Amino acid sequence: MSIAAQTASALVRAAIIGGVAVVISGxxxxxxxxxxxxxxxxAWALLLAPFLTPSLLIxxxxxxxxxxxxxxxxxxxxLYAAVLLLKLVPVxxxxxxxxxxxxxxxARHAFRTLxxxxxxxxxxxxxxxxxxxxxxxxxxxxxxxFADFELASLWSIKSWTVAIFxxxxxxxxxxxxxxxxxxxxxxxxxVLAFLATRTRRSGVAxxxxxxxxxxxxxxxxxxxxxVTALPLALLAVQAVAGFRVxxxxxxxxxxxxxxxxxxxxxxxxxxxxAFRRTLAATALPGLLGSLVVALLVLAIFQTPLVRPAYDTxxxxxxxxxxxxxxxxxxxxxxxxxxQMSPMRHIARQLxxxxxxxxxxxxxxxxxxxxxFCWAYFDFTAAxxxxxxxxxxxxxxxxxxxxxGQTAVLSAMMLAAFLVPVVLLLLTVAAGRIYARRDGR
Amino acid sequence: xHAAMAVENLWQLESVSLAPARLRGxxxxxxxxxxxxxxxxxxxxxxxxxxxxxxxxxxxxxxNGSAKVAWxxxxxxxxxxxxxxxxxxxxGCADAKSDGLLRAFDLAEKADARPGxxxxxxxxxxxxxxxxxxxxxxxxxxxxxxxxDPARAGKYWRAIREHVVATGASLIFSTHEPEAVLxxxxxxxxxxxxxxxHAGKVGELYANPAxxxxxxxxxxxxxxTPEEARLWLGIEIAAARCFRPEQLAIEPCESGSFVIESxxxxxxIAQAQIGGRTFFHRPAGASLRENMSVKIGVRA
Numbered sequence: 203m204s205i206a207a208q209t210a211s212a213l214v215r216a217a218i219i220g221g222v223a224v225v226i227s228g229x230x231x232x233x234x235x236x237x238x239x240x241x242x243x244x245a246w247a248l249l250l251a252p253f254l255t256p257s258l259l260i261x262x263x264x265x266x267x268x269x270x271x272x273x274x275x276x277x278x279x280x281l282y283a284a285v286l287l288l289k290l291v292p293v294x295x296x297x298x299x300x301x302x303x304x305x306x307x308x309a310r311h312a313f314r315t316l317x318x319x320x321x322x323x324x325x326x327x328x329x330x331x332x333x334x335x336x337x338x339x340x341x342x343x344x345x346x347x348f349a350d351f352e353l354a355s356l357w358s359i360k361s362w363t364v365a366i367f368x369x370x371x372x373x374x375x376x377x378x379x380x381x382x383x384x385x386x387x388x389x390x391x392x393v394l395a396f397l398a399t400r401t402r403r404s405g406v407a408x409x410x411x412x413x414x415x416x417x418x419x420x421x422x423x424x425x426x427x428x429v430t431a432l433p434l435a436l437l438a439v440q441a442v443a444g445f446r447v448x449x450x451x452x453x454x455x456x457x458x459x460x461x462x463x464x465x466x467x468x469x470x471x472x473x474x475x476a477f478r479r480t481l482a483a484t485a486l487p488g489l490l491g492s493l494v495v496a497l498l499v500l501a502i503f504q505t506p507l508v509r510p511a512y513d514t515x516x517x518x519x520x521x522x523x524x525x526x527x528x529x530x531x532x533x534x535x536x537x538x539x540x541q542m543s544p545m546r547h548i549a550r551q552l553x554x555x556x557x558x559x560x561x562x563x564x565x566x567x568x569x570x571x572x573x574f575c576w577a578y579f580d581f582t583a584a585x586x587x588x589x590x591x592x593x594x595x596x597x598x599x600x601x602x603x604x605x606g607q608t609a610v611l612s613a614m615m616l617a618a619f620l621v622p623v624v625l626l627l628l629t630v631a632a633g634r635i636y637a638r639r640d641g642r
Numbered sequence: 643x644h645a646a647m648a649v650e651n652l653w654q655l656e657s658v659s660l661a662p663a664r665l666r667g668x669x670x671x672x673x674x675x676x677x678x679x680x681x682x683x684x685x686x687x688x689x690x691x692x693x694x695x696x697x698x699x700x701x702x703x704x705x706n707g708s709a710k711v712a713w714x715x716x717x718x719x720x721x722x723x724x725x726x727x728x729x730x731x732x733x734g735c736a737d738a739k740s741d742g743l744l745r746a747f748d749l750a751e752k753a754d755a756r757p758g759x760x761x762x763x764x765x766x767x768x769x770x771x772x773x774x775x776x777x778x779x780x781x782x783x784x785x786x787x788x789x790x791d792p793a794r795a796g797k798y799w800r801a802i803r804e805h806v807v808a809t810g811a812s813l814i815f816s817t818h819e820p821e822a823v824l825x826x827x828x829x830x831x832x833x834x835x836x837x838x839x840h841a842g843k844v845g846e847l848y849a850n851p852a853x854x855x856x857x858x859x860x861x862x863x864x865x866x867t868p869e870e871a872r873l874w875l876g877i878e879i880a881a882a883r884c885f886r887p888e889q890l891a892i893e894p895c896e897s898g899s900f901v902i903e904s905x906x907x908x909x910x911i912a913q914a915q916i917g918g919r920t921f922f923h924r925p926a927g928a929s930l931r932e933n934m935s936v937k938i939g940v941r942a
Contacts, residue, residue, distance in 0.1 A: 304722040305721060306715075308717055308718075309718075309720060309721050311719065312713055312721075315713060316712060316732065317732045317734070327721075330723045330724075331723045
């Protein structure tokens with residue numbers, strides 16, 4: 203299958219996933235917008251879980267099912283598209299939360315009850331009144347689905363990303379790899395340009411819609427179970443027997459340390475930049491996907507001026523920062539929404555460490571934690587750019603995962619997955635202790 | 643019994659509740675004509691109107707009645723991407739009638755403006771004009787004209803009244819203003835903490851409220867027990883009752899038995915503090931002063 207055909211196939215698949223994500227995210231964003239307190243935190247945590255679950259973990263857990271389906275290409279493709287959709291719907295929900303419809307729930311109801319019930323009138327009204335939210339939601343999901351590499355690679359899905367990566371690691375010159383990527387890159391740039399035009403059309407006052415029923419919660423629960431809980435449970439069951447072996451000879455320490463260092467540094471740089479700024483243009487390169495970013499960074503570090511820095515941590519660090527920036531900017535926008543609240547301002551004036559922790563530090567730590575995990579779980583950029591002697595853990599695990607499931611590999615994978623979780627839990631615990639010692 | 647009520651009433655509510663504790667087991671008939679909803683903030687006015695407009699569904703109980711409703715929500719529910727004229731057109735209004743409505747609500751010059759370009763008062767007026775444009779059998783309005791300056795609100799209420807008379811539509815609206823209820827409504831429903839305190843004719847509630855709390859629905863009044871009526875007014879009454887400010891006369895009198903402790907002139911009514919009690923009365927002017935001897939009487 204040629205690159206053009208694989209690009210067309212990925213384009214159709216990503217368009218369908220983007221469209222379905224737009225439909226699903228409308229109800230979810232409305233329902234989550236109406237929640238308060240602990241229910242809101244739990245719902246958001248469950249919603250984001252599929253997005254944050256590493257593709258490697260999902261693909262490894264379902265590898266036997268995938269092997270069984272390889273003979274039936276349609277089922278194979280359908281499973282891949284369904285899992286990708288479940289993983290990416292949270293992105294659409296975040297986009298629609300940040301860019302809510304300018305139509306209030308009351309305005310929608312007034313339209314339904316007052317206006318002539320002609321289908322074309324309704325469609326025209328919805329198209330004009332939806333605001334930029336659905337376009338951005340669909341556009342972002344399209345871009346990520348179109349550029350997916352890790353899940354496609356592990357499940358042997360025909361995709362332009364897999365073809366280019368295989369060519370690159372097979373020894374193809376980076377110029378030739380980039381030439382192959384020209385068509386997909388043009389499609390991505392066209393989508394980004396279209397999204398930029400939708401931004402200019404926005405600017406109407408917004409209000410939140412609180413709609414949707416329990417179907418939204420059912421969806422969130424099912425997605426979290428299928429993409430996160432079930433793979434984790436399968437991994438944990440298989441890992442029990444393997445833990446004894448890896449406890450005796452743990453061979454991943456070096457790789458885990460490398461992953462933590464890269465993830466920490468890139469999260470600090472991307473977060474430090476994006477939590478204070480709203481420059482959306484800096485997110486654009488990252489939206490091209492890890493593979494294209496890694497190839498472009500590779501190309502940059504092949505130029506004579508910076509060639510001496512090629513075999514250092516710098517290329518991978520730069521690629522990770524670029525990859526993190528879109529999410530960092532989204533999180534920064536969410537943080538700024540909180541910063542504007544009078545509640546937070548009063549808490550600052552009072553100088554209470556407890557309030558500062560709850561309203562200020564904890565959300566920032568959560569945002570940093572997300573960036574840290576995102577960088578820690580990266581495989582694509584690391585496999586192309588990691589310097590000799592600093593191979594991140596997921597590159598090693600990815601290579602081992604091609605040999606199938608074993609108890610030892612499951613234990614190694616679970617250990618690697620738990621490292622950032624444990625680190626973040628320890629940081630949260632330390633922060634809470636520090637805040638409580640203030641007494642007020 | 644219920645069938646007869648269904649003919650008379652626009653809606654019949656049977657044990658209707660809305661969580662969390664916004665409406666608590668309301669059983670109520672809402673008649674044709676003009677009905678006002680009165681109550682303090684949080685009483686359940688918006689919740690009840692949301693149910694009648696079909697915007698929300700009850701968590702328990704049922705609502706019988708299915709009239710075509712034109713709704714004016716509390717926030718206006720305007721369409722930010724549509725001009726004022728488009729609002730009326732989408733609601734089914736012909737161009738000529740649109741012009742009339744825009745003029746009636748002083749929006750003719752803003753016909754091509756979108757809600758974001760209108761002031762809050764103009765948005766309130768547009769929301770009402772849109773509801774009238776729909777020519778529905780029932781108008782449900784949640785604090786209509788709330789942002790309109792009081793001096794001009796009467797003009798727009800007149801436009802609503804003329805529409806109701808001309809089309810035979812029914813109107814149910816919520817408000818905090820007793821004057822709007824007295825001048826516009828035939829029926830009134832008083833709510834408190836999600837329960838119905840009273841439902842009946844406006845005149846009855848104004849003249850003869852059953853409790854002090856109901857009296858306060860229509861603004862300040864004087865609630866006197868038989869003993870208090872004997873002490874202050876020198877008259878005999880069978881049971882505690884309300885004396886509206888216009889029913890009391892507090893006048894300077896050299897030989898009066900009471901002394902004014904403080905007095906405040908508030909325009910159409912005045913407050914006088916006498917013997918540790920506040921009386922509301924209709925003054926002839928700002929004539930009462932501290933330490934002045936007065937007599938209190940009931941106007942004929």
